[in-house]
Amino acid sequence: MSPTGKKLSELAEYVGGRVVGDDAVIISRISPIEEAGPGDITFLANPRYARFLTNSKASAIIVGPHVIDEQFTQLGRGFLEVAQPYLAFAKILQLFAPVAEYELEINSSAHIEPSAKIGESVSVYPHAYIGKHAIVGNRSILLPGVFLGEGVEVGDDCVLHPNVVVRERCRIGNRVILHAGVVIGSDGFGYAGTGDQRIKIPQVGVVEIEDDVEIGSNTTIDRATLGRTVIGRGVKIDNLVQIAHNVTIGEHSVIAAQVGIAGSTKVGKNVTLAGQVGVVNHIQIGDGATIGPQSGVPRSVPPGALLSGGIGVAPHHEWLKVMTLLPQLPKLWNVVRNLERKVAQLVNREGKEQ
Structure with a gap:
């Protein structure tokens, strides 16, 4: 399918939806609902933006079931009704988004050790370093400043953005995207002893990243003390995440920014x-x-659980009161328990007297 000038009916077939209204309208761009104009398609995934439906100048709008009524069908535009508007938006955006183009060459300023193995149609940009016995798969892209340590393996069709570091012996699967500044395989945070007797525990394991993983900028994933730290197939990790030694992340999990996961979880x-x-x-x-966001997880969590632990924002004077009361909660709890006992005693006494 060409990324320009597609009929709304063609887009509906592409995402598995149905058109309400003009199915022949030509769509050439995708834009935010408040900015869209003629020739644009936009989407409504969050009800809070429903107020924009009436005044939007978009030629078509992606909506969920039961959103449009007679009022909107009279506006003279097309609607693309789908079960999951945000997913349909993502698919159409992939269709229209420009494809990144890379120079298929190995730059002369890159350093590649003679024992390294480089696949076909690989791009290696300036000042990248590929260590001894490293392997880079077919069609992978190493942008400026990438460091691959000794014995690293990178699969096919990977993109490693500027200044990514993959330390010795770590393994990267196929179709993996590592954004700028990602560090794979730094030492885990392991020490034994106390005070001036504290010693470093050698971190001799590796990190394995399976296929179709994407990791955001400046995320760090530590190598295992022994064995492996594993990021499973299809996992998506945001920027600024810390994953410690010997952690395992299961397939298709999603981890948002500034999450920290301690060792062996x-x-x-x-x-x-x-x-x-x-x-x-x-x-x-x-x-x-x-x-949920800002939650502390101190113990194991059962499958399918939905948990939240962060304290929501509140007016400052109310927040001060809450913070003042928090240290007193154990005392207040004891007072309540004592009152419960006294009330129970009074109820029992009245029952006997009757």
């Missing part, structure tokens, strides 16, 4: 960790669990 498949979630070490988070 096992995260299941299709788990969602929202922004700034903190997870302690040596626990398990079951398949399909969702943890």
